Amino acid sequence: MLSKTDNERLTQVSAGTPMGDLLRQYWLPMLLSEELPERDGPPLRVKMLGENLITFRDTSGKVGLIANNCPHRGASLFFGRNEEDGLRCVYHGWKFDTSGACVDMPNEPAESNFKAKVHLTAYQCRERNGVVWAYMGPEENPPELPALEWNMVPQDQVYITKRLGQCNWVQSLEGGIDTSHSGFLHRPLAKAGMDSSLSVVQRDRAPRFEVMETDYGVLVGARRSYDETRYSWGISQFLMPFYSMIPGGLVWSPAIGGHAWVPMDDETTMTWTVSWHPDRPFTEEEYQRMHVWPNYDIHVGRVGGFLPATSEAGGAWKTVLNKQNDYMIDYDLQRDYRFLGVPNIGLQDQCVQESMGPIYDRTKEHLGSADSAIIRVRHLWLRAAQALREQGLAPVGSQSPESYRVRSSGILQEKDSKESWIEVSKDLRAAKAR
Ligand code: FES
Ligand SMILES: [Fe+2]
Known part of the structure; x- marks a missing residue:
């Protein structure tokens, strides 16, 4: 839960507001x-x-x-x-x-x-x-672009789509760092032809979270019971000011996935969805898998997924299934195939994020232990915005583009291991693309 004042501080992006000024440092x-x-x-x-x-x-x-x-x-x-x-x-x-x-x-x-x-x-x-x-910030000579791996690889190794979200950027981003929702919102049901028991995210739906602040943002580990003797750690990343990386990285998936949640204004967000392979171009089949039901489709299909482009800002990225038509929810699909009857992971996210209203009133929420990443990221934002305002301190990551060379990841670990998941995953979390 946040006070009304903190909620306003967090969600407003115009120049002269605390977060608006913070965002302008990047x-x-x-x-x-x-x-x-x-x-x-x-x-x-x-x-x-x-x-x-x-x-x-x-x-x-x-x-x-x-x-x-x-x-x-x-x-x-x-x-x-x-x-x-x-x-x-x-x-x-x-x-x-x-x-x-x-x-x-x-x-x-x-x-x-x-x-x-x-x-x-x-x-x-x-x-x-x-x-x-x-x-959009005050420096005449701003630092280098952040060395995010998805923007360091050649263009045939990255696939990017965008979608225009009709709600505040913070609630959108919070969906990107709250990974416990995957076992529910994105769950395939019996008739979907996917065996849920094969996925640890679907088997253990109450993960334990550990979070750690870093020199670019927050590292998040979600521990689930994998089998009798092993835990799995789904490792995701939050990078200042608004990037997230999907747990598993290249270890559990054919490509690494992530998002940038870019505020257009207080009530509109341009969500960037990125998939990248650090070592080789994508194949045609891989491009298809990114947005064709029934695969794990985090991208909205570029063909058929968007309304005819308009000349408004972001007018090329309005999805066919959207808030105005209830995402064309299909209750037959919802009964037997998917936890939410909307046939695309990105649009499932968009549906719940927009359903909270244009700017969610966080005085009304009830955060549990599964929300620990969200709590930590909010602290980081608010502290950084205050330090910028009161002491002129540059926020985390804004002056250190090299610190963005990280990936999400995933590991299995013996339940009786004394080693820290952070230490064990260190190499897997390092981005290699130059
Ligand atoms: S030249 Fe632009 S308004 Fe006159
Ligand atoms: Fe999601």
Whole structure:
């Protein structure tokens, strides 16, 4: 349970709020490079941390991220002409480059230097392996991009989908670090043709959790009884400010899975789902398995899973099964096949997360021992936000991109072993991709 004040602190993302300022200390994944395919192509609307923004790829290929409204009299730069290394407002022709400088002001006398006094809000962007990152913080020279393995591998070794969530980012992310829900929400039932008894997550549905703070976030171990003599440890990762990695990693799955829960505003989240293989490209069959029922489908299918794209921010990533149609829940499926009658793991998550309301009122919750990762992460966020505000201290991970070189994992351990799961899993948790 949280106080009303802490709940507000945690969930608000605009500039000037504690978490809004904290989030602005980090690089944020903004777009897939393929969403801005052409130089001088059409600009796109994006929304990040409550700000309405426009992004475009200029003549030289550089990505710009600027305020929506022209600083002259406010026309939207979404309609701008993307030409000759800048975006020109269609109202009176003022033109801006990716740094936000006004480089042309054709409706003022030639001798005027008014354009030197006008500056448009602009944020730095960097591109790596198919992802465009944005930095909305105060540093002129921000640190390197975080060395997350899924963005260090070549593009044929990673598969990324996004989906637009209609709720606050914190309750979305908390679903990503609460792994005890997998034995319920994602459970296949008798007719699904999957033998639940083969999965330890389905056999032992009351895991014991151990959590530890690290130099990038929080390491989470979930211990389940595997058989008479052994425990299994499902090891997941939370990385500041909003990344999670699914337990098991490459040890239990053909690919490592994870999420980035990126706040668009207080009530909307762009959820990134990533699967990656550190050593080799995915096969066609593996791509299919990521989103085709009845496999373990954490991705929403790119074909058929999304509504026709609109020009709104995030408008290409609205799922066909969504809050407005109750995710087309199928009670026949729910009776015999799946614990929740929604045929996709990602959408099952989205369903419960959005069902809590746009911003869940955490004064009403009752946390148990299975929620220990959530409790620790909330402490970390609130402490880091306070230390930033009161002492100007950079939050965990924001200045140490190399600390992100980790993976989730899984191990089996003898029940009478005296060794710590943390020590035993050390090598398995280290990312190798450079
Ligand atoms: S409003 Fe953009 S140039 Fe006038
Ligand atoms: Fe889930």
